Amino acid sequence: MPISQAFFKRSNAVLLAAGIAILLGIVATSLWLTAANERYFGEVVAARGVRSASADLISLVQDAETGQRGFLLTRDEAYLAPYLRAADGFEAALERWRAAVTRVSGIEPEADTMARALRQKMAELASTVALARAGDVEGALAVLREGRGKQLMDDLRDDFSQMLGRSEVRLREAVAAQSQAGERLRWTTIIGAILLIGMAGAAVWTILSYTNELTAARREVEALNTGLEERVRQRTDALTKANEEFQLFAYIVTHDLRAPLVNIMGFTSELEATFEPISGYVTAGQAATPEQRTAAELALKEDVPEAVGFIRSSTRKMDGLINAILKISREGRRALKAEPVDPTKVAEAAAAAVHHQASGEEGGGISVDSTVSRMVTDRLSLDQILGNLLDNAIKYRSPERPIRIAVTIRPEARGWVRIAVEDNGRGIAASDHERIFELFRRSGSQNTAGEGIGLAHVRTLVRTLGGDITVKSKLGSGSTFTILLPTDLTLHRRTADA
Numbered sequence: 001m002p003i004s005q006a007f008f009k010r011s012n013a014v015l016l017a018a019g020i021a022i023l024l025g026i027v028a029t030s031l032w033l034t035a036a037n038e039r040y041f042g043e044v045v046a047a048r049g050v051r052s053a054s055a056d057l058i059s060l061v062q063d064a065e066t067g068q069r070g071f072l073l074t075r076d077e078a079y080l081a082p083y084l085r086a087a088d089g090f091e092a093a094l095e096r097w098r099a100a101v102t103r104v105s106g107i108e109p110e111a112d113t114m115a116r117a118l119r120q121k122m123a124e125l126a127s128t129v130a131l132a133r134a135g136d137v138e139g140a141l142a143v144l145r146e147g148r149g150k151q152l153m154d155d156l157r158d159d160f161s162q163m164l165g166r167s168e169v170r171l172r173e174a175v176a177a178q179s180q181a182g183e184r185l186r187w188t189t190i191i192g193a194i195l196l197i198g199m200a201g202a203a204v205w206t207i208l209s210y211t212n213e214l215t216a217a218r219r220e221v222e223a224l225n226t227g228l229e230e231r232v233r234q235r236t237d238a239l240t241k242a243n244e245e246f247q248l249f250a251y252i253v254t255h256d257l258r259a260p261l262v263n264i265m266g267f268t269s270e271l272e273a274t275f276e277p278i279s280g281y282v283t284a285g286q287a288a289t290p291e292q293r294t295a296a297e298l299a300l301k302e303d304v305p306e307a308v309g310f311i312r313s314s315t316r317k318m319d320g321l322i323n324a325i326l327k328i329s330r331e332g333r334r335a336l337k338a339e340p341v342d343p344t345k346v347a348e349a350a351a352a353a354v355h356h357q358a359s360g361e362e363g364g365g366i367s368v369d370s371t372v373s374r375m376v377t378d379r380l381s382l383d384q385i386l387g388n389l390l391d392n393a394i395k396y397r398s399p400e401r402p403i404r405i406a407v408t409i410r411p412e413a414r415g416w417v418r419i420a421v422e423d424n425g426r427g428i429a430a431s432d433h434e435r436i437f438e439l440f441r442r443s444g445s446q447n448t449a450g451e452g453i454g455l456a457h458v459r460t461l462v463r464t465l466g467g468d469i470t471v472k473s474k475l476g477s478g479s480t481f482t483i484l485l486p487t488d489l490t491l492h493r494r495t496a497d498a
Contacts, residue, residue: 015206026192033185043177051167056096061118064086094115124143280296336378339378342374343372347386366405369407375485378464386421388457416484421480437469466489469481
């Protein structure tokens with residue numbers, strides 16, 4: 001279906017709007033998913049920070065406890081090195097841990113309790129170390145034996161274990177959410193790209209189709225412009241030929257109608273003179289002489305019938321000429337009915353109508369060879385054309401051989417059909433090839449009845465159908481009449497009127 005300019009503009013506007021909407025959707029979704037991905041990434045980092053800070057802090061407290069116990073058992077200051085390092089770095093490690101905990105929602109209240117317990121543990125360790133350094137080792141051991149420090153350390157281990165467990169769960173959830181967000185972002189990009197490619201493809205198809213139609217229309221316009229001069233020349237030639245044919249027709253009509261009219265006038269005068277001896281004989285009555293009687297009898301028996309006969313013959317000839325003119329005139333005024341026609345069937349029907357006249361002799365007959373099964377034209381005109389040509393081929397057969405007629409129908413150049421009617425009749429002299437198409441003109445010996453209007457009628461029909469007819473013949477060797485007709489009479493008329 002041709003793409004109109006309005007459809008082209010509307011479809012491209014719709015595709016552009018759809019493409020912009022899809023692009024905005026992709027951008028918005030990508031921004032949202034990217035923000036979610038960053039949020040989940042922050043949660044992953046925070047969960048890992050809590051795990052790392054917790055591991056560092058609990059390790060620090062354990063190092064302090066190990067140093068404290070080694071010093072109490074050995075009273076050697078060297079064993080206090082882990083404790084001292086832990087005591088120096090405790091507050092900084094505790095602050096890092098608290099900072100990491102605040103970034104993870106839901107565990108900050110527990111962190112306050114655990115921070116107090118950590119400080120109590122470090123205070124318990126500091127008090128025992130201070131007692132031991134002051135020489136009260138038994139006091140320090142008594143504090144140690146109370147088990148409060150051990151209980152604090154066990155509780156801290158449980159608390160840290162639970163916190164790390166919850167943090168690990170949150171870490172896995174954040175990693176899964178981050179992965180899901182990435183997957184959604186990837187599919188959003190893929191689907192969006194597919195939709196954009198589809199929109200672009202549809203736009204490209206629309207543009208290419210419209211461009212191709214514009215190119216085809218431009219080529220057609222260029223072809224029409226190029227062929228305009230040729231059509232003008234063809235129409236000028238056609239008008240020139242029509243004018244020449246009209247002048248020739250006027251001359252023929254004037255000449256051929258005037259000849260019998262002159263005969264009528266002449267024989268009318270002769271008829272008047274013939275009646276003079278009859279009038280003299282009638283006037284003389286009983287006094288008429290034998291010579292007057294003989295002259296009157298001769299006029300009545302010979303001169304009058306002869307004059308009447310010539311007058312009647314001339315009027316019949318005039319009547320035939322006038323009827324022929326009327327026939328061609330009526331054919332020219334008949335409205336053509338363009339309809340689908342099978343030229344093969346029309347040719348076969350025309351051949352069947354005269355086949356008995358051609359197949360009476362051994363070796364004679366009519367053959368139809370066609371590769372065209374459809375054309376749009378006037379069926380009656382085509383039937384009359386083929387019927388006249390076949391009738392002429394039989395009428396002007398050669399007495400030396402059985403008549404053979406071949407009808408060939410082939411597609412010609414684009415939009416045209418060529419119909420050839422070939423016979424082996426007596427042929428036509430080269431000087432008469434154009435003359436035979438003139439009205440009231442015949443070729444060769446006039447040993448068959450006719451008025452000389454058959455081929456003139458055929459050419460009128462062919463030209464009315466938008467075609468032309470030519471003849472190729474050699475005297476004594478048969479003739480080939482070639483008709484070139486448009487495949488579609490309706491289309492040919494529209495092109496001719498353009």
